[in-house]
Amino acid sequence: MDLRALRYFVAAADAGSLNAASAAISIAQPALTRQIRELERDLGVTLLYRTSRGVHLTTSGATLYTAAQRILAEAGRVRKQLEDPGSVAESTVVLGASPTLARILIPGVFETCQRTLTRMPLSVREAFTPALLDWLVKGIVDIAIITKTDDCAGMPITLQPFLGEPFALVAQKSRKIKPVIEATDLRQIPLLMTTLHRGLIEQQLAPLGIPLNIHAEVNSVDTIRELVLGGAWSTLMPISVFKPIMPGSKITLSEISGVQLNRQLLIATRIERAQNPAVSVLKDLIITEAGRLSRDGVFSFGAPSR
Numbered sequence: 001m002d003l004r005a006l007r008y009f010v011a012a013a014d015a016g017s018l019n020a021a022s023a024a025i026s027i028a029q030p031a032l033t034r035q036i037r038e039l040e041r042d043l044g045v046t047l048l049y050r051t052s053r054g055v056h057l058t059t060s061g062a063t064l065y066t067a068a069q070r071i072l073a074e075a076g077r078v079r080k081q082l083e084d085p086g087s088v089a090e091s092t093v094v095l096g097a098s099p100t101l102a103r104i105l106i107p108g109v110f111e112t113c114q115r116t117l118t119r120m121p122l123s124v125r126e127a128f129t130p131a132l133l134d135w136l137v138k139g140i141v142d143i144a145i146i147t148k149t150d151d152c153a154g155m156p157i158t159l160q161p162f163l164g165e166p167f168a169l170v171a172q173k174s175r176k177i178k179p180v181i182e183a184t185d186l187r188q189i190p191l192l193m194t195t196l197h198r199g200l201i202e203q204q205l206a207p208l209g210i211p212l213n214i215h216a217e218v219n220s221v222d223t224i225r226e227l228v229l230g231g232a233w234s235t236l237m238p239i240s241v242f243k244p245i246m247p248g249s250k251i252t253l254s255e256i257s258g259v260q261l262n263r264q265l266l267i268a269t270r271i272e273r274a275q276n277p278a279v280s281v282l283k284d285l286i287i288t289e290a291g292r293l294s295r296d297g298v299f300s301f302g303a304p305s306r
Contacts, residue, residue: 003075003116005039006068008032009047013065017054044295067284074281075117092121093278096132096141099221101265104240104298105145108289113282120278128196128219133157136268143279145286147196148264160267160283163290165299167201167261168253170242171234183210183258190215192224192235197263201236204261212236238263243298255301265290 008025012032015021022029040047047061057065097106106124113122125141130151132144137155152159169189171177177189183205190213193201202212215233218224225241227233229251242253267283293299 002112003072005035005042006072008035009039009061010065010068010072012036012048012055013057013061016056018050020054042292071281071284074277074284092123093143093276093282094123094125094141095282096125096127096135096144098128098132098145098147099126100238100241101145102126104243104293105286105289108292109282109285112285112289117278117281120281122282128194130196133268136270139270142269142276143282143286144268146266146268147200148266149196152268156271157268158271160269161264162267162287163265163294163299164262165238165240165265166301167197167236167256167263168239168242168301169234169256170228170237170251170253172228172232173250173252175232175234177234177252177254179252180255180257183208183256183261186210186236186256187213189213189234192216192218192227192233193237194219194221194224197236197238200263201261204259208259210259236261238299239301240293240298253301 008021008027011025012018012021015024018029018033018036022032025032036048043060043064045060046058047064048055049058095106095109102124110122110124113120125135127135129146129149132141132146133149133151133155135141136144136157148159148161169177169181169186171189186205187210192215193212195217196219198212198214198217205212218227221237221241224233224235224237228235228242239253242251245251245253267286269279269283290299
């Protein structure tokens with residue numbers, strides 16, 4: 001989804017007719033129609049009811065219409081700010097993300113920024129949540145995608161939850177672990193885990209009195225991923241780290257029953273008197289991309305929703 005498609009959609013909703021909208025924004029109707037249909041396919045919903053008298057918003061369309069007006073208004077403010085050459089450096093946005101999300105979420109966000117906000121410099125930094133919070137407070141990053149943690153208490157930041165994601169037990173198929181296992185079975189499975197994920201899982205298992213069988217702490221998501229993919233090791237990891245599962249893959253993603261093992265993802269920004277408008281635009285782009293990936297089944301055990 002990009003800003004051009006949003007503009008076409010808003011124009012059609014405002015005009016109440018594809019013919020009128022195409023005339024109002026000086027674009028051929030077939031191109032306008034194609035862009036709106038591509039937007040509908042991307043979001044997996046119908047946005048407009050099409051009748052002989054024109055078009056009307058569906059329930060999903062009304063929801064997007066409100067969000068699109070906000071996004072387009074923020075993008076306009078960003079562009080206006082960037083028209084002043086002296087403000088470009090001040091408008092640079094530094095985005096921080098955890099290693100488990102960078103591979104999945106950042107490419108789509110980055111590409112959308114390149115297509116729709118070409119004059120807004122975007123920089124990306126990767127680190128675990130504690131470091132991201134420290135960078136955010138110190139002004140090293142402007143916005144961070146983090147995992148919910150008690151370390152946020154008392155910090156001069158705002159937090160916006162935007163996604164919940166389950167943990168999966170990831171192991172080689174040769175170990176013949178079932179698609180769904182009991183939480184108590186974790187006692188018998190040696191695991192490689194990061195310190196952060198271990199802490200989250202142990203906190204959620206504590207009420208049940210179930211200890212983890214930690215073989216080693218490895219604070220590198222990529223290293224754990226490669227060890228699991230290439231050897232006999234197992235891990236508990238957010239499910240998106242191992243998505244998509246390619247044909248012929250030798251691993252299984254098992255769901256844990258008897259307890260909800262998950263993480264909550266948040267967008268963190270500094271509390272500032274004068275907020276950079278580009279940060280608000282980027283926040284909306286992150287939420288939109290996360291929604292698209294969710295519909296594709298990246299953050300769940302189930303099949304894609306479209």
